[in-house]
Amino acid sequence: xxxxxxxxxxxxxxxxxxxxxxxxxxxxxxxxxxxxxxxxxxxxxxxxxxxxxxxxxxxxxxxxxxxxxxxxxxxxxxxxxxxxxxxxxxxxxxxxxxxxxxxxxxxxxxxxxxxxxxxxxxxxxxxxxxxxxxxxxxxxxxxxxxxxxxxxxxxxxxxxxxxxxxxxxxxxxxxxxxxxxxxxxxxxxxxxxxxxxxxxxxxxxxxxxxxxxxxxxxxxxxxxxxxxxxxxxxxxxxxxxxxxxxxxxxxxxxxxxxxxxxxxxxxxxxxxxxxxxxxxxxxxxxxxxxxxxxxxxxxxxxxxxxxxxxxxxxxxxxxxxxxxxxxxxxxxxxxxxxxxxxxxxxxxxxxxxxxxxxxxxxxxxxxxxxxxxxxxxxxxxxxxxxxxxxxxxxxxxxxxxxxxxxxxxxxxxxxxxxxxxxxxxxxxxxxxxxxxxxxxxxxxxxxxxxxxxxxxxxxxxxxxxxxxxxxxxxxxxxxxxxxxxxxxxxxxxxxxxxxxxxxxxxxxxxxxxxxxxxxxxxxxxxxxxxxxxxxxxxxxxxxxxxxxxxxxxxxxxxxxxxxxxxxxxxxxxxxxxxxxxxxxxxxxxxxxxxxxxxxxxxxxxxxxxxxxxxxxxxxxxxxxxxxxxxxxxxx
Numbered sequence: 065x066x067x068x069x070x071x072x073x074x075x076x077x078x079x080x081x082x083x084x085x086x087x088x089x090x091x092x093x094x095x096x097x098x099x100x101x102x103x104x105x106x107x108x109x110x111x112x113x114x115x116x117x118x119x120x121x122x123x124x125x126x127x128x129x130x131x132x133x134x135x136x137x138x139x140x141x142x143x144x145x146x147x148x149x150x151x152x153x154x155x156x157x158x159x160x161x162x163x164x165x166x167x168x169x170x171x172x173x174x175x176x177x178x179x180x181x182x183x184x185x186x187x188x189x190x191x192x193x194x195x196x197x198x199x200x201x202x203x204x205x206x207x208x209x210x211x212x213x214x215x216x217x218x219x220x221x222x223x224x225x226x227x228x229x230x231x232x233x234x235x236x237x238x239x240x241x242x243x244x245x246x247x248x249x250x251x252x253x254x255x256x257x258x259x260x261x262x263x264x265x266x267x268x269x270x271x272x273x274x275x276x277x278x279x280x281x282x283x284x285x286x287x288x289x290x291x292x293x294x295x296x297x298x299x300x301x302x303x304x305x306x307x308x309x310x311x312x313x314x315x316x317x318x319x320x321x322x323x324x325x326x327x328x329x330x331x332x333x334x335x336x337x338x339x340x341x342x343x344x345x346x347x348x349x350x351x352x353x354x355x356x357x358x359x360x361x362x363x364x365x366x367x368x369x370x371x372x373x374x375x376x377x378x379x380x381x382x383x384x385x386x387x388x389x390x391x392x393x394x395x396x397x398x399x400x401x402x403x404x405x406x407x408x409x410x411x412x413x414x415x416x417x418x419x420x421x422x423x424x425x426x427x428x429x430x431x432x433x434x435x436x437x438x439x440x441x442x443x444x445x446x447x448x449x450x451x452x453x454x455x456x457x458x459x460x461x462x463x464x465x466x467x468x469x470x471x472x473x474x475x476x477x478x479x480x481x482x483x484x485x486x487x488x489x490x491x492x493x494x495x496x497x498x499x500x501x502x503x504x505x506x507x508x509x510x511x512x513x514x515x516x517x518x519x520x521x522x523x524x525x526x527x528x529x530x531x532x533x534x535x536x537x538x539x540x541x542x543x544x545x546x547x548x549x550x551x552x553x554x555x556x557x558x559x560x561x562x563x564x565x566x567x568x569x570x571x572x573x574x575x576x577x578x579x580x581x582x583x584x585x586x587x588x589x590x591x592x593x594x595x596x597x598x599x600x601x602x603x604x605x606x607x608x609x610x611x612x613x614x615x616x617x618x619x620x621x622x623x624x625x626x627x628x629x630x631x632x633x634x635x636x637x638x639x640x641x642x643x644x645x646x647x648x649x650x651x652x653x654x655x656x657x658x659x660x661x662x663x664x665x666x667x668x669x670x671x672x673x674x675x676x677x678x679x680x681x682x683x684x685x686x687x688x689x690x691x692x693x694x695x696x697x698x699x
C-alpha cells in the first residue's frame with residue numbers, strides 16, 4: 065500500500081508540475097496590452113461572441129422601432145429617410161455583424177477543443193480577424209449615430225445604390241463595411257479548415273470527427289467560396305461611385321442585374337453559412353440530452369456536405385421576377401426544392417435519436433425542439449417560394465419577410481441560444497439558471513411565432529416589404545398591431561436570456577468539467593479550459609470518447625512545454641506527423657487591422673487612399689512577420 069501511495073503521489077506531483085510549466089508557457093500575461101495582444105483562441109472567440117451579441121441587441125432595438133412605426137396606419141413616428149436607414153441597419157447588422165460572425169466565433173472557441181489541440185491554426189490571423197470585425201461594425205454604427213447610415217437595404221441593389229440615386233457617402237460606408245466583415249470572415253474560415261484538417265488529436269480520423277466540427281468545416285468552405293463574390297461586387301460598386309467605372313451602368317455597357325447575380329451567389333449560401341453550424345449544434349445537444357450516440361452519423365455528414373454543395377445552385381430563386389428565361393427558372397426551382405431532401409434527412413435523424421434515447425428536457429434541448437418545429441415550418445414556405453408562379457405573387461411582400469425570419473431565427477438563432485446554454489459552463493465554469501432559461505425559451509418561442517406567422521397573412525393580403533407606412537383602408541392595421549405587440553414578448557424573452565447570462569457569470573453554480581455528461585473532447589478538460597487546453601494531447605479511438613468505455617488513452621504527446629507547440633496530424637487518419645511552433649502573443653494584429661482600416665476608410669474619400677493607405681499596412685505586416693530567430697533544435 066505504501067509503494068502504491070508513493071507512486072500515485074509521484075505521478076500527481078509530476079502532472080502538477082507539468083500543468084504549471086504549461087501555464088507559464090501558454091498564459092496571457094496580466095496587463096492591458098497583454099490582453100489586447102493575446103492570441104489565445106478562447107479569449108479572442110469570447111470577445112467575438114460578446115461583440116456579436118451586442119450587435120444582436122442593437123439590431124433588435126432597431127426592429128422594435130420598425131414595429132412601433134408599423135403598428136398603425138399612416139404613422140409618422142419615424143421619418144421616411146430615417147426608416148430607410150433603420151431597416152438597412154437592421155438587416156446589415158443581423159446578417160453581417162451578428163449571424164455569420166457569431167457562428168464563426170463559436171467555431172473559433174469550440175473546434176480546437178473538440179479536435180484536441182492547444183490553439184487554433186494561425187492564431188495571430190485570428191486576432192486580426194476580430195479587430196477587423198470590430199472596426200467594420202463600429203464604422204457602420206458611428207455613421208448611424210451621425211445620420212449618415214446606409215439607406216439602400218442590406219442588399220444595396222443598383223442603380224439605387226449607384227452614384228446617380230445615392231449621392232454622399234451612405235452607400236460607400238455600406239460597401240466598405242462589407243470589406244471589413246468579409247476579410248474577417250475569410251481569415252477565420254481559413255483557420256478553421258487548417259485546424260480541422262491538420263491539428264486533430266491522434267486517432268480522430270475523418271469518421272470520428274464530431275458533427276459540430278463537420279458543420280463548421282463545411283461552413284468554412286462556403287465562406288471561402290461564396291464571400292469573394294460579395295467582396296468583388298461591393299468593390300465594383302465603390303469603383304462605380306468613386307472612380308467612374310461602369311460595372312453596373314447599362315448605358316456604358318454594364319449590367320444592373322450583374323449586381324443581383326453576384327450578390328445572391330453569395331447571399332443564398334450565406335443562409336447556409338448561418339444554418340449549418342446551427343445543425344451541428346442541434347446534433348450535439350440532441351445526442352447529449354438523449355443519452356445516446358446520434359442516429360445516422362454518416363447520413364448527417366453527407367447531408368451537411370450536400371446542403372453545402374446545393375446551396376450554390378439556388379441564388380436565382382431570388383430573381384424570379386426579373387425576366388430570366390423560363391428554362392433557367394425551372395432549373396433553380398428544382399434545385400431549391402431538392403435541398404429539402406438533405407434537410408429532411410437531418411430532421412429524421414434528430415427525431416430518431418430522441419425517440420430511441422432517454423431525453424432529459426433541459427433548456428438547451430427545449431430550444432432545439434423549438435428549432436425543429438420552427439425550421440420545418442420555414443422550410444415548407446421555402447419550398448412554396450421556390451415555385452415561380454407562387455413567388456411571382458408574393459415576391460417583395462411580407463410573406464417573404466416571414467419566410468426568411470422563420471429560416472434564420474428559427475433555423476439559426478434557436479440552436480445558437482441552445483449552444484450558448486450548452487457550452488456556457490465550459491466557457492465560464494458556471495451554470496446558467498434553468499428557471500430563467502425555461503422562461504426565456506417560452507417567451508422567445510411564443511413571441512417569435514406570434515410575431516412572424518401573421519406576416520404570412522399580411523403578405524398574402526398584399527402588404528409590400530420596405531414600406532414605412534400604409535393607408536388605413538387596406539385592413540392591414542389590426543394584424544400589424546398584433547405583430548408589434550407580439551414583438552414585445554419576443555424582446556422580453558431575449559432580455560431574460562441576457563439577464564441570465566449576466567447573472568450566471570457571477571452567481572451561477574460551479575459547473576465542473578462535464579456537467580452534461582457529454583461525450584466529446586471539449587468536456588475532457590477543466591471548465592473554463594486552461595490556456596493550453598489539454599495537459600496532454602488526447603488519443604481517441606471512437607466518436608464518443610468520453611462515454612463508457614472511455615476511449616481516451618492517457619499517453620504523452622512529445623510536445624515541449626518550454627515553448628508553444630502544437631501537434632500536426634495527417635488529414636484522413638489523424639496520424640502524428642510533426643510538431644509545429646505556435647506563435648506567441650503579439651500587438652501587430654491590432655496594428656495591422658488599424659492600418660487596414662486607415663486604407664479602407666481613406667479610400668471612401670479618395671482613390672489615393674488605396675495607394676498611400678497601403679503604406680501603414682505594409683509597415684504593420686513587416687512587423688508582424690519580422691523573424692524572431694530560429695529555435696535551437698530547428699536550426
